[in-house]
Structure formats: C-alpha cells, structure tokens
Amino acid sequence: MTIAATLQRLTKASGLSVADLATAIPKAGIQTVNAWLRGDKLPGYDQIEALARTLGVPAGALLGELAASLDPTRTRGEHELLACYRSLDTRRQGALLEIARCMRPAPAPPPPRKRASKARATKD
DSSP states (O other), rough: OOOHHHHHHHHHHTTTHHHHHHHSTTTTTTTHHHHHHHSSOOOOOOHHHHHHHHHOHHHHHHHHHHHHHOOOOOOHHHHHHHHHHHHOHHHHHHHHHHHHHSSSSSOOOOOOOOOOOOOOOOOO
C-alpha cells in the first residue's frame, strides 16, 4: 500500500477532515495535505511525525510505507505500475502479469559456438 493510500485510510478512520490535518501539521496547508492524499507529494520527516501523532499511529508505520514507496532502483512508471497491481484483486493481478509476460521481448539467442579446430600433427 502506498503512503497516500495509508493516509487516506487513516484519515477516514480517524474522522478528521483535510482541514483538521492541515491545521495539525506544521508547514502544511489544505492543498499540501490533498497532494499527500493523492500521492502527488510526500510529507517531510517533521510532517510524518506530526501526521502520526495526529492520526494516532507510530511514525514507523508511516515511515515504513514511505520507504517501501521510494525504491531508488525503480522508475516512477514502475512505482505506478506496482501501485496499480497492488490495487487489483488476485484474478486481475494474474491477468496483468500475463499481459506483461506477452509484452516482454524474447531473449536474445546465444552466440554461435565456435568449432574446435583439430590440431594436425607434423613430423620433424
């Protein structure tokens, strides 16, 4: 689950509004909180701590989600694809994997083997 999805669920479960969160979080306005909830922006460290306090969860829970969503070896498109995949039910995940497998380029053929040359014996 992305940090945006986690924040959406926690906000809904807590009964807080976007305005309530914006008031409780330093350096965050309503537009910023909405961007976090949409996944367009990520909160800073101080904001994570304030969010955790406000939502009544350990900061580690939010930081874990943040770390999982920021794998530096993945491109933004890969992150988006993974988020889409995780939002699907099992049947649709299987279908998406099948489509991806069909789109994968065929592996390159191995290079041709060189024939071993026979050494000719010469008489001295």
